[in-house]
Amino acid sequence: MASVNSEHRFDVLVVGSGASGLNLALELAAFARVAVITKSELHESNTYYAQGGIAAVLDEHDSMQSHITDTLDAGAGLCDEDVVKFIVEHGRESIEKLASYGVEFTTQVGDAGNNEYHLTREGGHSHRRVVHAADATGQAIETTMEERVREAENVTVFEHHNAVDLWCERDIHGRSKRVTGLHALNTKSGEVLAFSAPFVVLATGGVSKVYLYTSNPDICTGDGIAMAWRAGCRVANMEFTQFHPTCLYHPQAKSFLVSEAVRGEGGLLKRPDGTRFMDDFDPRGELAPRDIVARAIDYEMKRLGAPCMYLDISHKGQDFIEEHFPMIYASTKQFGFDMAKEPLPVVPAAHYTCGGVVVDKNGHTDVEGLYAIGEVTYTGLHGGNRLASNSLLECLVYSTAAARDIRDRLHQGQMNEDTLPPTTPPWDESYVTEPDEEVVIAHNWEELRRFMWDYVGIVRTNKRLARAHTRIDMLQAEIIEYYGNTRVTGDLLELRNLAVCAELIIRCAQHRKESRGLHFTLDYPKLTKKTPKPTVLVPRRYPGTERRSA
Structure with a gap:
């Protein structure tokens, strides 16, 4: 692992340490100075707890078209077929990449007497195509990549660092022009550090902790989605939360x-x-x-x-x-x-966020230099519902694509000393006070997750969504005021991000006047007759964004 850069200036900042973040870091380690910023231990991620496996066409009786068709069927008419094709066609390559890292998938003796991957079948799949490592595939992937990242000379790991917000250059209208870095809270020391880089990659996972019951670890609080939204990025299809049965x-x-x-x-x-x-x-x-x-x-x-x-x-x-x-x-x-x-x-229980930050096939967001990969994104793969075991596949394909794009831009010299963005300014706490009643955070956290479960859960109605919208508006105002005047803590940052994502989920759900995929409402129980389209939200300049720079 690389030594710490005292100025915290790197070529690439990776926020998050699941399969997508670690794979991108490994892809770039030979070409760039990379910082991996993660708010817990390096391995703690949704990837680590994934049991099932990775969907890929490896059996001679299976086909790319069959995998594409199954994905489109599960997506309820909202998948981007071109994106589905792109990801499915890179399935074998992704498995081979993991095997080259040293991931030991479960094998069996084939008909010809040779060792071959044991493929299992999951809901929505028409063939056995899920490669796995017994029933702890994510753990095998995460621990193998973690070991390699810790050995990489050009990669610096910042554990227990909670990203606060992105820092961007802005145009004369106040809109984000390009990302220049971010601030991150060291949750052990309480210090907020400034990180600078021409490329920032969000790999922070989804937002299932917005619900009272979830299969996700405690870290899944929608940080990347909220930060990207505040920076001016579009989000899409946030109404589609997958509840694992x-x-x-x-x-x-x-x-x-x-x-x-x-x-x-x-x-x-x-x-x-x-x-x-x-x-x-x-x-x-x-x-x-x-x-x-x-x-x-x-x-x-x-x-x-x-x-x-x-x-x-x-x-x-x-x-x-x-x-x-x-x-x-x-x-x-x-x-x-x-x-x-x-x-x-x-x-x-809430399991997977099918919507997220809008990106292209290279993981580009709407802000120059800012990428997003994995569950934090809306790529068009999942549509209205994710097909089982397509998520890790998406993580690997898009992290590889984003790494290739960043590597090409670094190679082309687009970011030389004359064109490097300015450094992120130091964090300013001169106008804030210590939190005196942290019960406010605990109370709002509990209230938020409970009304999201009750009003914006598996079955929805107009009345339930309206109630949720009223509550989130009140909570947002309270949280923004508290955040603007109080020294930040990890719990406050997570609550702030959960509230932003809850608002996005509610607004997307209110826009969709039909029941499709994971979004089911008693007021519109049937599919619309119109051609279905993704729900895309475009941010205004978000209140409470520009705080604390010296």
């Missing part, structure tokens, strides 16, 4: 996900009385896309007044379960369940 229902499990692959390998969803119900909702049964399965579980829970439904794969036997799902088997046993002998209690 099967999170373990247990008071101490918090956010433990029971992988889609359990249903892919024969797991059955059942009511408390042991009867199946998915065939009543979709001819594909348990292999229907996630939005259909999540709504079916939600419907049955509400209809029966039941706290959960049940996922049963005990009929496959203990040897099969321990071989295919060793981590899930061991983890659920810690909570008192033996999935080889009994069904697991499950509930839906």
